[in-house]
Amino acid sequence: MLLGKPYLIFLGDVVDAVAAKTGFGARDWAPQDCLGQWRMPECRVNLGLPEMGPVAAAANGARSLLIGIAPPGGRIPEAWGPALREAVEAGLNIISGMHTRLEDIEGLVTLAGRHKVRLINVRSPPKDLPIGTGVKRTGKRLLTVGTDCALGKKYTALTIAKALQLRGIAADFRATGQTGIIIAGSGVPLDCVVADFISGAIEQLTPEASADHWDVIEGQGSLFHPGYAGVTLGLVHGAQPDALILCHDPTRKHILNNPHMPMPALKLAAARYLEAAQLTNSNVKLVGVSLNTSALSQAECERALSQAEHELGVPSFDPLKTSAEAVIGNLLAQ
Amino acid sequence: MLLGKPYLIFLGDVVDAVAAKTGFGARDWAPQDCLGQWRMPECRVNLGLPEMGPVAAAANGARSLLIGIAPPGGRIPEAWGPALREAVEAGLNIISGMHTRLEDIEGLVTLAGRHKVRLINVRSPPKDLPIGTGVKRTGKRLLTVGTDCALGKKYTALTIAKALQLRGIAADFRATGQTGIIIAGSGVPLDCVVADFISGAIEQLTPEASADHWDVIEGQGSLFHPGYAGVTLGLVHGAQPDALILCHDPTRKHILNNPHMPMPALKLAAARYLEAAQLTNSNVKLVGVSLNTSALSQAECERALSQAEHELGVPSFDPLKTSAEAVIGNLLAQ
Numbered sequence: 001m002l003l004g005k006p007y008l009i010f011l012g013d014v015v016d017a018v019a020a021k022t023g024f025g026a027r028d029w030a031p032q033d034c035l036g037q038w039r040m041p042e043c044r045v046n047l048g049l050p051e052m053g054p055v056a057a058a059a060n061g062a063r064s065l066l067i068g069i070a071p072p073g074g075r076i077p078e079a080w081g082p083a084l085r086e087a088v089e090a091g092l093n094i095i096s097g098m099h100t101r102l103e104d105i106e107g108l109v110t111l112a113g114r115h116k117v118r119l120i121n122v123r124s125p126p127k128d129l130p131i132g133t134g135v136k137r138t139g140k141r142l143l144t145v146g147t148d149c150a151l152g153k154k155y156t157a158l159t160i161a162k163a164l165q166l167r168g169i170a171a172d173f174r175a176t177g178q179t180g181i182i183i184a185g186s187g188v189p190l191d192c193v194v195a196d197f198i199s200g201a202i203e204q205l206t207p208e209a210s211a212d213h214w215d216v217i218e219g220q221g222s223l224f225h226p227g228y229a230g231v232t233l234g235l236v237h238g239a240q241p242d243a244l245i246l247c248h249d250p251t252r253k254h255i256l257n258n259p260h261m262p263m264p265a266l267k268l269a270a271a272r273y274l275e276a277a278q279l280t281n282s283n284v285k286l287v288g289v290s291l292n293t294s295a296l297s298q299a300e301c302e303r304a305l306s307q308a309e310h311e312l313g314v315p316s317f318d319p320l321k322t323s324a325e326a327v328i329g330n331l332l333a334q
Numbered sequence: 335m336l337l338g339k340p341y342l343i344f345l346g347d348v349v350d351a352v353a354a355k356t357g358f359g360a361r362d363w364a365p366q367d368c369l370g371q372w373r374m375p376e377c378r379v380n381l382g383l384p385e386m387g388p389v390a391a392a393a394n395g396a397r398s399l400l401i402g403i404a405p406p407g408g409r410i411p412e413a414w415g416p417a418l419r420e421a422v423e424a425g426l427n428i429i430s431g432m433h434t435r436l437e438d439i440e441g442l443v444t445l446a447g448r449h450k451v452r453l454i455n456v457r458s459p460p461k462d463l464p465i466g467t468g469v470k471r472t473g474k475r476l477l478t479v480g481t482d483c484a485l486g487k488k489y490t491a492l493t494i495a496k497a498l499q500l501r502g503i504a505a506d507f508r509a510t511g512q513t514g515i516i517i518a519g520s521g522v523p524l525d526c527v528v529a530d531f532i533s534g535a536i537e538q539l540t541p542e543a544s545a546d547h548w549d550v551i552e553g554q555g556s557l558f559h560p561g562y563a564g565v566t567l568g569l570v571h572g573a574q575p576d577a578l579i580l581c582h583d584p585t586r587k588h589i590l591n592n593p594h595m596p597m598p599a600l601k602l603a604a605a606r607y608l609e610a611a612q613l614t615n616s617n618v619k620l621v622g623v624s625l626n627t628s629a630l631s632q633a634e635c636e637r638a639l640s641q642a643e644h645e646l647g648v649p650s651f652d653p654l655k656t657s658a659e660a661v662i663g664n665l666l667a668q
Contacts, residue, residue, distance in 0.1 A: 125528070131561040131562075132560045132561035132562075133560055133561065133592060134560025134561075134592065134594070134595055135594060190529060191528075191529060191530045192528050192529070192530070193528070193529050194459075194525075194526055194527070194528060194529070195524060195525060195526070195527050195528070195529050195532050195564065195565045195568070196525045196526070196561070196562060196565060198529050198564040198565075199560060199561055199563070199564060200561055223567075224613065226466050226467055226468025226533060226571055226613065226614055227465040227466035227467065227468075227530070227533055227534055227571075228465075228466075228530060229533070229567050229568065229571055229613070230529065230532040230533060230564040230565060230566075230567045230568025230569075230571070231529045231530060231532075231564060231568075232564075233557075233563050233564045233567045234529070234563065234564025234565075235564075237560050237561075237563055237564070258467060258468065260468070260469060261468055261613075272609075275606075279558065279560065279563070279595075280560055
């Protein structure tokens with residue numbers, strides 16, 4: 001799945017910044033790809049990008065209108081129809097991570113055909129995926145894994161990829177979820193791939209590369225989640241990672257939305273991920289631990305980081321608060 | 335997915351008995367549901383069922399024409415079109431496990447609408463599946479798991495379900511693949527479920543039941559297969575099994591079609607499956623081992639069975655050659 005960059009980010013009539021996480025993610029991690037923002041009069045969220053409409057954005061080189069919001073339920077309101085049609089008429093692709101398919105918006109398909117632009121539903125699964133084989137590929141791979149969902153696997157991978165690139169090391173962030181795909185401009189939406197092709201999709205996403213190249217792969221779900229562990233295991237096998245970073249939120253007492261499912265101990269989680277990854281790469285190593293300490297004070301954060309280091313014997317960091325240098329150093333020392 | 339029984343089994347123009355495994359499976363495991371067979375003049379395979387056309391079958395109470403063959407590639411040849419239309423005109427549903435969708439056969443949709451019958455593609459994934467939660471359900475569950483694909487998980491589950499029923503114990507075979515679904519008359523084709531819903535699909539397939547009821551669930555894939563382990567793990571979690579039977583082929587040296595992937599030792603395989611299953615059922619136990627000894631002599635078979643018992647400390651059997659009684663006894667003693 002390859003998107004067209006740069007983007008004009010559409011914020012519609014959204015009033016809640018949390019619902020605009022796609023837009024914030026693109027702005028923070030792919031600023032060079034974000035030309036401007038386009039907001040309806042009711043909009044109360046501001047990315048701080050230049051305001052422009054689709055005609056001006058196209059004139060400035062924009063290739064796509066990126067829907068930067070994901071309201072609960074993921075439906076595209078009818079009120080956005082005129083704006084989306086206007087963008088197509090200005091010659092922009094439309095990129096959407098919503099559940100509503102762009103094809104179902106009145107008149108959009110015909111208009112897109114006439115203006116030769118693409119309607120890109122980031123949630124749509126790719127076709128003709130292979131079955132995973134586990135055959136060793138050249139190049140190096142790092143995968144972020146987690147004790148649970150939604151605790152920083154994407155941000156950790158983005159941070160590591162950027163830190164490697166800043167050191168002059170060839171590295172690519174490989175996206176496996178919709179926000180990551182929008183940031184990277186390509187990727188595979190793993191949550192909607194058909195079950196038999198999970199690891200095959202990842203093998204295709206991170207192909208053979210030169211021996212010193214790092215693919216930094218965005219993790220999904222958790223081996224300890226009663227609904228998503230299958231996705232996670234297929235991702236681990238397809239990634240055949242050389243290095244793992246374990247992501248964790250020290251304040252979370254149980255698996256998200258599943259109060260009956262206890263949070264695993266860090267040591268157990270690390271052991272299970274290494275065990276799983278060994279099926280396709282017997283040399284896999286844990287190189288770091290990434291904590292989401294957003295709910296902790298500075299002192300609590302420091303204590304949590306040093307405790308995690310002590311438990312696992314690898315460097316720790318919080319990608320939003322502390323430096324990744326110790327983890328990067330450990331990664332490159334392997 | 336609920337099919338309409340009993341079946342008239344369509345064998346088309348098939349000449350190779352291996353390609354008719356769906357038909358043989360239905361005949362062997364659901365004989366009460368197989369009214370007759372219908373063969374084109376070129377057909378060289380014989381299930382030994384009464385020969386009849388769709389009109390006679392409908393008059394005898396048949397509800398569906400079951401396509402009992404799966405030629406390589408899974409395409410429905412054009413030459414079958416007239417026969418399928420004739421069956422619809424006789425008032426039969428059509429049940430197909432082929433890749434070609436029944437809707438793509440000329441005239442069939444219109445005809446089915448007129449005769450108020452269903453076109454059932456067993457490979458189509460169910461809609462509106464839930465996400466797995468791991469919440470404990472009442473009733474008991476046995477799951478067959480394997481060191482690899484295609485070595486007897488379905489036959490083992492069918493054998494155990496039948497043996498329980500013969501003892502007067504309430505038990506249902508729960509199908510997770512197309513042949514199993516056709517035998518059971520219902521089930522979920524797990525290989526085409528979207529990744530996020532693997533375990534949720536199994537939770538829905540084996541709902542709450544009375545405390546002494548056994549669901550005997552057909553396993554899929556293997557935790558040791560580089561392409562399918564994600565499917566297997568989601569199935570294990572969704573099943574929340576009380577009991578596992580490990581299936582194995584002692585002559586297989588590596589994972590099917592993957593010569594670079596070694597076969598796991600029985601003890602390791604059992605340990606990993608128990609570890610995986612404990613996430614949603616901490617009381618899970620290995621109750622038996624099922625060997626596919628089709629390539630072994632009688633003496634070799636006996637040696638393999640006794641060696642497997644010795645390695646795992648549970649009774650062993652070959653569902654096609656020896657009695658399941660010791661495994662059933664161990665299951666019921668838990």
